[in-house]
Amino acid sequence: MSAAASVSAGGGASGTAQAPERADLTAWLGVAAGSLGSLMAALDISIVNSSMPTIQGEIGASSSEGTWIATAYLVSEIIIIPLTGWLERMLGLRRFLLIAAVLFTGFSVMCGLSTTLTMMIIGRVGQGFTGGAMIPTAMTIIATRLPRSQQPIGTAMFGATVILGPVMGPLAGGWLTENLSWHYAFFINVPVCGILMILLLVGLPNQRMRLDELADADWLGIAGMALGLGGLTIVLEEGHREQWFESSLILWLTVVTFIGFALVAAGQLLAKRPVIKLALMRNGGFASVIVMGFVLGAVLYGSSFVIPQFLAAVAGYNALQSGQVVLLAGIPAMLMMPLLPMLIARADARLMIALGFLIMAASCWFDSSLSTESTGGAFSDGQLLRGLGQSFCMMFLNQSAISSVAPRDAGDASGLFNAARNLGGSICLALLATLQDQRLEFHRWTLHSAIQANDPAVQTWVASQSVTGGVGPDGLTSAYMSIDSMVSAQALVMAYSDDFVAMTIGILIVVPLVLLLKPLPKGQAPMAAH
Known part of the structure; x- marks a missing residue:
């Protein structure tokens, strides 16, 4: 989702009066509620990433099964995002968000109390359905509660939460896991949701329900x-x-x-x-934005999942240390935030999107040269570059999505873009888990086949290890197990490297699609639609 221009899917709240020239305190409290809700929802996408090995161990899930803990949330968000406009109209914005906040709290507690993978997945699905409603509706609040002159401030606040959420999640989850318990990565939502509900009650007007919308759904x-x-x-x-x-x-x-x-x-x-206006895909420029948004989400969520897994499995990092590495991507995003509105008004969107994707491709390529000695420092350059590239792509792609369709379709366009981004993340997590399993076995057997039993160097090493491991069959068994352990470690690192190579290739494939985009109107301010 763009830092400075994101919209809710499918329409905004009805019955709101024209915002005054200067927003009052209650309006800003409403904006604060929207930003807090979007931060919480975006953060919970990745808050489990750095603590995933700990969670998997306690609930009895394998590493590949653990991807469900992240994927379940993303898939649920994909489904709910296009429905938010309809649910806003039917329930009223404040009532809708209050219901979402209460349910999000309940499902968060369920996740924190989980003892099995099934219970955790059910809780994450519920979190995704309810938390996903808070991200697009934040821009609805900005568009309806702030005058146009003050909307850039609101979109900047909102943009900071959406960009920082995915990179702050692993750090927050890691700190809570190391200092308290992984359970508190979910329990922390209880007091935050309490504050959110107070802000919603004070900052948003009450609206009547329109249950007749059920018939037209x-x-x-x-x-x-x-x-x-x-x-x-x-x-x-x-x-x-x-x-x-x-x-x-x-x-x-x-x-x-x-x-x-x-x-x-x-x-x-x-x-x-x-519920989702696929007819917009007939527009070549908009279809290109959707495809690029899909890849953007794949890299955004894929990299933030793979890096903590590598650091835990290979470098022996704990959850907090892994989260600190992931957070590096947020530094350039924050530094660029004040400059992005100016760039949107002056720079060619096609050039900036291409530049953003090329920077992201370079970051993934840098991270593909891993070894068994790699630590968090090996990801520093890649994370900083990835954060910069993602800032460019998220801002300009979202603006391009809105600009490439008629104004009346802006909400539907944003819904499709946001759904595509999350769908990219969901499918990428599934494919990376499959790719990693396949490449691990491929590299393991390739390395084993390269070790010739009659090689003098191999025989000498086995003989030396046999003496160390004991006399007779026990010594040979120890030597063979040592070889297999080293081969498996190398194969695992090569499999993680292949994940980053795959993301690099995926990015480079979509870069030419920028040629199908139209430039944004010069001097245009970031748009907030609802």
Whole structure:
């Protein structure tokens, strides 16, 4: 989501009066509520990343199964983001956000109390549904509660929370895990949600419900998105472990996925107002933005997941140390924040997006040269570059999404862009887990096959290790286990490096799409639509 221009999906709150020239205190309290809610929701996407090894150990999940803890949240957000406009209109903005905050608190407590992977995933799904509503609605509050002259201040506040949330999450989760317990990475939401609800009650006006919106809802699209996105994610997550289509589970889930997407397509034709307006994809420029947003989300969430995993498995970092490394990406984002509105008004969006992606590609390429001796310092340059590139891409892509469609479609355009970004993150996490498993086995057996039993150097080393490990069969067994351990360690590092190579290639593939974009109007201020 853009730092200075993001909009809620599908429409804003109804019944709001024209904002005064200078917003009063209650209006700013409403903006503070929106920013706090978006920060909490964005932070909870990644707050489990650095403490994931600890959580996996306590709830009995493998490293590949652990990706579900992050993926479940993202998939739920993808589904809810396009629905926020409809839910705002039906319930009223304040009531909708109060309900979301209360439920988010309950699901956070459920996650903190989890003792099994199933319980954790259910809690994360609930967090995603309720937390996802808080990110797009923050811009609705800015657009309806602040006059145009003060909206850049509100969007800057909001932008800082959205950019910093994913990089602050691992640090916050790491600190809580090391100093208290991983459970408090979820329990911390209880007091924050209490403050949020007070701000919502004071800062937003009450609006009447419009339950007639239920009759006009795109129920086919809603059901289709849940089935299609949920099925697709499970297929990608579990396909490798289940031997893909040799498994009846994967076959049935593939059928469910196709049925889901067919329902979404039917909703496009039959619903008065489709939950997600796919007709906008006929616009080549907008379709390009969606594809690039997908890749942006893949790298944003993929890198913040892979780095803590590597540091825990290879470098022996604890959760707090891993979080400090991930936080480096937030430094350039914060430094660039005051300059981005000026760049939007003067710079060519196509050039800035291309530059941002190339910087991100360079950052991933730098991180692909890992070794068993690599520590957090090996990621410093990559993280700083990635933060800079992401700042450019998020700002200019979101502005391009809004500018490439008619004003009446700005909300739908933003909903699609935000959903694409989260979908990219969700699918990337699933694919990276699969890629890592496959490449780990590939590198392990390739390295083993390169070790020739009749090589004099190998025989000499085995003989020396046999003496160290004991006389006879026990000594040989110890030597063979030592070889396998070293080979497995090297294979794991090579598999992590392949993750970054894959992200580099993905970025470079989409860079030419900037040629399909139109330049933003010169002198244009960052837009806040709702």
